[in-house]
Amino acid sequence: MAKPTIPQGTRDFGPEVVRKRTYILHTIKTVFELYGFQPLETPAMENLDTLMGKYGEEGDKLIFKILNNGLDNPEKEKQVREEFEKVLQGKNTKGITERALKYDLTIPFARFVAMNHQQLHFPFKRYQVQPVWRADRPQKGRYREFYQCDADVVGSQSLLNEVELASIYHEVFTRLGLNGYELRINSRNILAALAEICGGADKLTDITVAIDKLDKIGLEKVKEELVQRGLNSSQVSIIEEYLGIRGSNPEILSGLSKLIDNSKTGKKGIDELSYLSSQLASGQLHLVIDPTLARGLNYYTGIIFEAKAPAGVKMGSIGGGGRYDDLTGLFGVPNIPGVGISFGVDRIYDVLEELQLFPADVHVGTQLLFFNLGEAESKKAFELLQQLRQRGIRGELYHEVAKFDKQFKYAEKKHIPFIVIVGEKELATQTCTIKELATGRQQSVSFTDLKHHNF
């Protein structure tokens, strides 16, 4: 029998890891709820039609397709072979595959809203935490199965939603102890205005894709890429001037005004950014207006967000999002605008690990362990244990009579903070001995008092 394996790019999560991940996810969900967001879950698989063409050409290639059943039916052999020929030419065909694993949470959400918009009360605020799948080649921080953690508001144009979402980022990162995080914002309208000035709205995608790489490849390479993408030298120098806008938020706003204020779209973008920064200026939010922030996704139309790990941690974005004006339009229901954010759970995990920000008690599952020291002893211990469980205290009785040494080690391995000894002496005196492992402190408590004892 060959050793079992798991599919490429997938992971098992052991108890210790699950506890840490749960801590992160619980924190995020709690904050979502605090802001009035409601939970939603959608199926692991969607109809292929729902997903295809929504993520661009590259995205389509990375969708995990599910093979239809019954392809081996001899009666259909000829038809199946013909259909498969089409697959070899790069076309998708319902004869071979008509379902796929979901690629993100946004498109399934849009599909859900399009299907149910008559029943929903707007604005509809939902959060969703589920795995998604991509047929990408795995590498550092990238997996074929990973969790996304999204919150979106649909059915409202109000910028107050952006304010709320920015506050959610702040609240979550603060609760996780990531005080040095940075929330960068920009507006797609600013970028659109820049494209206008550079002589063509059709250049928007080329410009955003190139600018998005600034952090990684530097100014010179970005300029090269812009030229490659068909921009002339005067257009490139306008973009260079734009990328050179730096300083405090007010300074950046005035810099932007000088460059693009006579564009109507540009003015709208500046208004959005100044509204957001003024609304949030009073708090401790680390809000930074960043003209170089672009984000690859094409469907964004207004404010865009990107959350960065504290400086010094070699980790880029730990969250992102933005406003889209017409997501459900793809599914035949126009005019439902929305704005959403996403948390990168795996990356946040790595950052918390690196900065040692997981709480010390994150591993504590079982709170106390009763030692098993004989038949009569364990019978009494079990009775006491059941009383404590009634109170909601998580406890265990060691599964068999064993030496102290073994039972201690079991408690240590499971990070159980307290052990309770009920042995011959304790039975005689109707008391038990409670020991706190971390400190070695020990105390004697009567069987009747144990019920109310605080651990």
Place this chain on the structure above:
RNA sequence: GUGGUUGUAGCUCAGCUGGUUAGAGCAUCAGAUUGUGGUUCUGAGGGUCGCCGGUUCGAACCCGGUCAGCCACCCCA
């Protein structure tokens, strides 16, 4: 999808220019220790050297293929 790199015990790794029975530390189990863990000491178990094939008298080592991990690119979370 393209390219690079690694694969030896549960884990981290050593293993000389190819040479007889493949090693260490940690972990596990047992004992020192029959009511007090973390330390120490003693001993034991555990490997088809990722898998398949080739070269050779002889392969963990060389060659080809394959699978998996890691890294970079494309793209993205």
